[in-house]
Amino acid sequence: MTIRAAVLREAASPRPYGDSRPLHIESVQLASPAAHEIRVRIAAAGLCHSDLSVIDGNRPRPLPMVLGHEAAGEVIEVGAGVRDLTVGDHVVFSFVPTCGHCAPCRDARPALCEPGAAANGAGELLGGGRRLRDSHDAALHHHLGVSGFAEEVVVSRQSVVRVDNALPFEIGALFGCAVMTGVGAVVNTARVRLGESVLIAGLGGIGFAALLGALASGASQVIVADVSAHKLQQALALGAHAAVNSGDADAVEQVRALTRGGADVGLECAGVVAALDFTWRATRRGGRTVTVGLPHPSQMLSISPVQLVAEERTLQGSYLGSCVPARDIPAYVALYQSGRLPVDKLLTHRLALDEINEGFERLARGEAIRQVILF
Incomplete structure (x- = not known):
């Protein structure tokens, strides 16, 4: 299937980013989910310094890459072996997929998951490989197992946490990085x-x-x-x-x-x-x-x-707020819903995908707390 996504092909472009436009909005081919993977329609994705550090070259990653790691959306397809999510569920992404079997995962420290870290470093999904290709049929790397600056994504089941469907997507996205961290x-x-x-x-x-x-x-x-x-x-x-x-x-x-x-x-x-x-x-x-x-x-x-x-x-x-995402994201959401954690006050700008470069320039200038792209 064809989607629109923000692709970074070269790091360290000159500022202002509104002029140099390091992120290119491209038509991208998205594969169907493999076993233990899901397809999610992205509804909101936050702009974070971890994305900016890839753009400006401070956090080297394999390129070209579809950026974005703080996002929320709706499950629209599940792969074989996924039994605890169904179409229509709302999810928040976690930027470290967790295998559940390595020494850190067994020690309840999923932020340090060894296969998850290896997959993130390689720009791949937890199950191996990539599910994104550009218009020339060349593979594109995933950012932290998410690549949320896209209309749809395919990710490991272990990269998402199901949340209350009543939670607004633009607020839910913030829990995936800013709040969790x-x-x-x-x-x-x-x-x-x-x-x-x-x-x-x-x-x-x-x-x-x-x-x-x-x-x-x-x-x-x-x-x-x-x-x-x-x-x-x-x-x-x-x-x-x-x-x-x-x-x-x-x-x-x-x-x-x-x-x-x-x-x-x-x-x-x-x-x-x-x-x-x-x-x-x-x-x-x-x-x-x-x-x-x-x-x-x-x-x-x-x-x-x-x-x-x-x-x-x-x-x-x-890292990752030393969180267990499946435990902590719903707990933090409950605190927000009770009024004790007003994370909605962090949201300062709402953008379209085509405004992403201007958003990152605003972030680089320190003029925003959290900006969210709405799809």
């Missing part, structure tokens, strides 16, 4: 406890989701840090207790003064090594620093092992 980093990785102070550095979609998650978790003090005065004001409007411009020379001292020595938990959500260094230094003795950002692989962080030991500090990464 940001809230999960708070709840699963940092394990924020009632009454703790939390610093969130970097206010993109994930940082704002982490803010909502920290408030929902009962943090007594949530401090946000960013170089954008506008985003700091937005965060205060969403409930942050204090805001610090991380570009200030005394930004670390400001956080320490607000928290009497440093935050109990520091969350770095910017994907910039300088932001992680700032977050580490602004976390207290005995505190926990968690990073969810993905800077270029060549960038390195320098810390003192003596400080790590003598202050009993913890520095930990968080």
Whole structure:
């Protein structure tokens, strides 16, 4: 079948992206689902920094590729062996397909699924191979097992989670990355406890989701840090207790003064090594620093092992929010539906597929929290 999709053929195009147009809207051939795969009509797909990092070359991926990994849609076909989904079910995508059998999966850490990571790195589906071909019959790679910037997709059954059909698609899409990653980093990785102070550095979609998650978790003090005065004001409007411009020379001292020595938990959500260094230094003795950002692989962080030991500090990464998607996505949706996790406030722009390059330029300029393409 023929669909329209956004294809990236070359990374590191010059900005502005509205002029260079790195993503090409093409007619693409989509194969039928193989065993244990499904076909989904995409209804909404979010623009995320993880997509932008492929476009700008900071996250090398095999090209050409149909981008997009944060999406929601409706099941329209199921392959052989799929017995727990039916046509008409609504699903949210998870950007790490999980085999259920490798050591991390057996240890309830599906974000680290080894076959899932290998498939994502190769630009293939979990079952192997690709289901997308361009108009010249050349294969196209999948992005993180999803490739959600398309009218329809074929994915592994293990790349989706069924959700309440009453959930609006444009809201449901946010749970596949921004919410799962940001809230999960708070709840699963940092394990924020009632009454703790939390610093969130970097206010993109994930940082704002982490803010909502920290408030929902009962943090007594949530401090946000960013170089954008506008985003700091937005965060205060969403409930942050204090805001610090991380570009200030005394930004670390400001956080320490607000928290009497440093935050109990520091969350770095910017994907910039300088932001992680700032977050580490602004976390207290005995505190926990968690990073969810993905800077270029060549960038390195320098810390003192003596400080790590003598202050009993913890520095930990968080991928996919350390989530079990089948467990956590429905739980976070329920929190949203109860009014305790207002993720709808993260949605700032609604776009058509043809506006995708302008959307990524807006994201690169830091002028949006979450933008969603509606199909």
